[in-house]
Amino acid sequence: MHHLIWSAPAAERPGTHLLIMLHGYGSDETAMQELFPSLPPGVTGAALRGSFDVGGTFGWFLLDPTLDSDPAEVLQAGTELLATISLLERQGSFTGVSLLGFSQGMAMAVTALRLRPAAFTSAVGLSGFVVESELLAMAEPLSPRIPFFWGRDRADWVIHPDATAATGRWLELNTQLTARTYPGMGHRIGAEEKRDTAVFLRRFASATQKNKVTE
Numbered sequence: 001m002h003h004l005i006w007s008a009p010a011a012e013r014p015g016t017h018l019l020i021m022l023h024g025y026g027s028d029e030t031a032m033q034e035l036f037p038s039l040p041p042g043v044t045g046a047a048l049r050g051s052f053d054v055g056g057t058f059g060w061f062l063l064d065p066t067l068d069s070d071p072a073e074v075l076q077a078g079t080e081l082l083a084t085i086s087l088l089e090r091q092g093s094f095t096g097v098s099l100l101g102f103s104q105g106m107a108m109a110v111t112a113l114r115l116r117p118a119a120f121t122s123a124v125g126l127s128g129f130v131v132e133s134e135l136l137a138m139a140e141p142l143s144p145r146i147p148f149f150w151g152r153d154r155a156d157w158v159i160h161p162d163a164t165a166a167t168g169r170w171l172e173l174n175t176q177l178t179a180r181t182y183p184g185m186g187h188r189i190g191a192e193e194k195r196d197t198a199v200f201l202r203r204f205a206s207a208t209q210k211n212k213v214t215e
Contacts, residue, residue: 002084005029007036007045014093017121017205020085020112021047024103024128025059032102038194040202045100046088050108051080060108067129067163074131078111085112085119098205100124100197102189103158107131110170117142122204123175124149124197127156127187129163130170141174148175149200151193153185 006013019039021032032047039045050060060081061073089097098121101109106128113123114136123146150171152159159167171177178200182190 002051002081003029003049004088005033005047007033007039007047010092013044016042016044016094018089018092018094018097019043019045019201019205020081020088020097020099020109021045022060022081022099022101022105022108023047023050023058024105025050025063026054026057028058032100032105034189035100035194035197038198040198040205042095043098043201043205044092044094048081048084050077050104052077060104063104067160069131071131071133071135074107074111074133075115075135077108078115081108081112082116082119096121096205098122098124098201100126101128102126103128103187111136113146114140114142114174117144117146120146122147122149122201124151124200125167125171126151126189126193126197127153127159127185128167129159130167132166145174145176147200147204148177149197150177150179151196152181153183153187154181155183156185156187158187 023031029047029049050058052059061069061077099109106125110130182193
């Protein structure tokens with residue numbers, strides 16, 4: 001079970017939509033709290049902490065500056081994340097589950113989606129990337145193709161152009177993509193991007209049909 005912070009107290013969660021929020025590399029769950037005020041009514045955020053120790057901060061799997069990683073390690077992290085999501089969903093009466101990830105957290109959100117595409121209503125990826133996986137690609141394109149919001153700065157110095165291009169291709173093929181860019185934002189979550197994320201979540205993260213995440 002991951003450490004986490006809720007955007008709402010337990011008494012206010014039943015009947016809302018669960019949004020799993022995943023931070024970037026070298027950070028922790030508190031970084032996602034800045035998005036809590038932007039969450040629309042009816043959406044409950046659960047900001048999780050990655051289980052990979054990065055010298056006192058946290059990530060989801062080992063990452064080098066070129067964004068390379070061990071595919072097996074990424075799949076293991078994704079499987080552990082799905083187990084946590086299953087546990088959280090069983091603890092509350094949620095109407096469905098969506099994903100939101102920043103930077104490496106976006107890579108984790110996409111990995112969870114690739115492992116269990118029918119489990120999620122929508123997804124948001126901010127200033128992040130998609131990890132290459134020949135194993136997961138064998139079952140793609142995904143079905144269903146869920147709504148996906150992708151926000152970034154074209155001049156982001158952390159996510160290199162090859163990773164961005166590969167991410168764009170994957171999202172076009174596997175999701176119902178809404179893509180936005182924010183000049184001058186850099187590698188962070190900007191105010192305009194927060195507003196656009198809220199609009200997207202208000203539209204798509206409000207399903208009334210309960211989506212079960214099964215083990």
